[in-house]
Amino acid sequence: MARKSGGSAGVVVTGLTVAALAVIGFFAYQASAAQDRAEKPSASHSASPSSSPGSSSGDKGHKKEKSTALPKNSGTGERIVYALAERRVWLVGEDGRAERTFAVVPSTVSPKPGSYKVTSRSAHVTGSDGVPIEHVVRFTTVDGVTIGFSAALDGSMPDPDASHRTGGVREKREDGAALWKHAPVGTPVVVVR
Template sequence: MAGLTAAAVAAVCFLAYQASANAPADLAAEPRTPGTSVPSISPSGGPKQPPKDPLAVPAASGSGERVVYSLADRRVWLVDAKGKARRSFTVMPSTVHPAPGAYSVTSRSGSVRGSDGVQIEHVVRFATAQDVAIGFSAAVDGSTPKPDPTKKTGGIRMKRADGDALWTFAVIGAKVVVVA
């Protein structure tokens, strides 16, 4: 009998510990009414910012039909003449980056070997920096690996479906806006 009592006491103590470990820090807080949300806290301790809308075109990217490339977000937007994003997707930048500013598509190639040796398609070039041509492309094998930091390359890689969309959208002379 003593063994069962000891096991029961141990189980109750364990459950009490689990409950206290998961209890909110401030039990005196006002109860929430149904339908209200709890403010999120970021790892730094401050309120968490709401997630960005991936179709929200950066404000400082100009106007009209354009391709917008955000260096910080590693994201591209294909923006129509009315300023609405038709498509947005993430990219893997290379080791050489264009300076923020407005550019035009200067050349395109259907299929070539990239400076990193990877077979690529739908290459849309728009800038040069450090004597390196910079442009968007998709690897034929669908990969988007991080570039070798010891090589100077300018390919901004994307998934093949995104590369197809950009190829159709960004013809010679199309506007490309790079934002920080």
């Protein structure tokens, strides 16, 4: 750095240097804080082993986490768990931990709680309600109605028409793709209340 002669010019240069360092320090602090926020998502944005985002903070967030917890007494090992009352499915790995959970829209005909196995699969078909569907994973039949998981090609998940007997448990397309990968024929399916 060049040395200035004269008292007041040296003070001005030193003052500008201090001010410049303060501005640089402030920007470095801001960048560091932004990085910390990016690495540590808040509770409102973090997700449990599910595809569902958490809700806002407070009791609502706690209730959301609790509602997505794998039901007790829902079997062991790799499986699919379907909770009728919660309208929710869990994909459980070999270690017994939920790898993914998601909401579903139940069919008008539901299976009784119990243990089943995937019996057949179809990549693309027309559902019993006339809607084109994909990733169909069937696991039982109730009174002549085949029950299985599927996703509508148009992404819709409307409540089924109670006047028609249908067996399709509808899920979002991305959830259907995940279930399809998780559930070859013979995969256990546990249905709970």
